[in-house]
Amino acid sequence: MTLARSDALAPQPWTDVFTDDTCIDRRKCQRTVPMKVLALGVGRTGTASLRIALERLGYLRCYHMMCASVENPPDCLMWHDALAAKYDGEGKFGREEWDQILGDCQAVCDWPACAFAKELIEAYPNAKVILTTRDVDSWHASVMKTVHWRATDPEHRMASKVSWAAGMYYPMLNKFFDTFFRGDFPNQGKEVYKDHIEEVRSLVPSDRLLEYKITDGWGPLCEFLGEEVPEAAFPSGNDMANFKKRCSTRNRRQMLNAALQACTMGGALLLTGVAGMMIFNRYTIR
Template structure:
């Protein structure tokens, strides 16, 4: 569904540290310099950290929408609606609103719009992180595919502000990009996707990169010096993914419970106050005396 209305973060959401920025009111403040269009679970989180280390401010990642600024999901839904459902438009103006604070973008859901991003930012260098398709598929089944189908997240999304923005966007992305069945179509989509990007990006503007290669190829391609005495980052490993997601679910459920406590307490206080007022003033009215 295109253009869902923005709603502000509840003041009772004290167990999550999400920001609350309405990107539809934003614009580009820094030039887009890097489109890192490798699929998620190919080292994109490590690349994001590396690009930040190299001075790129900021690098967009799925975590930008999932755990940093959930209202971003509204614009991603607009983008999905425009591309896959024929509802509305999503061009350079909208990309600048959503990504205007970033000099780089990586991971999903951006990969669903590789062609559109390349057309919107032809001056940007293109990097594709990659890995063996079988190990990638196994890793993604245990992590993001699990998350896209996580019943606990779906449940929490019915009441929590952040989860309610993120879960529908993730589900939409997973369905349209992987044809509704990641286990069955994941490897085919992987191979087709990488072939498509290779076909539309000039070879001299494309780096296919494995994070195990370290700083050398990346810095050569970006024409920047290798950071001295700093190991290439390795983050967002498979083993900790599920634990982090479950911790996020718990924090969001605490938000829901706290909001219920505050609202319930407020209603109870109002009832008690009304009752006290009635007894205090009602007793003075002739018709209400015992």
């Protein structure tokens, strides 16, 4: 069955010069490396730091929400398809599709991947599973100030109306919150968090599961994965203090892309109009 959103990928405007987004069509990709690690804790449990840590340990590319939100926005279309398949029964999303979107990755973490714990564990039964956790109250407060704010940010919504990239990311992000968090993160988020932890525990044999707090550092992570502990300090990424600043900066750059595209189109229309008048004058005015 055709996946309407990812099959409808629009070309990236050449005027997108204020951002560094790529336009890779994952529907044309396939698996090139084995999937080794599924980090299925929800976002804001240290997943950005874990991504850096896994890549430093030599795992070739760890997929994170930022891969879709700020690196290759067309991925959002496939994630939207995956959410529609799981929660709405629309289309198919199985091992073939996971290999398309995650084919060059040996690890995956963060959201929206966490919404597909069961599906990813079934797709990659030999991968080890990490469940990042933190105090539920501090986690909920962190999400409210960061990713939930991003999903409800009026400036982001405005950018999504005119920006090629935001037009793919904003709908997917809201689809994620509407489905995984039952459409009411402020009131349902904590319960979903607890239910998710119990679900992952029920899906994975204990010898293949590491319940992990990012503050534990390299020790338990490297022991679980069978890796040597690096000499460098454990990484820290995606801190809350700079989250809004980074997002607002991206909003404005996307709006600049859209403004440049509008100016270019306006200029082209003006030139077309002038050329038309010149041709008209040439053949009608003697």
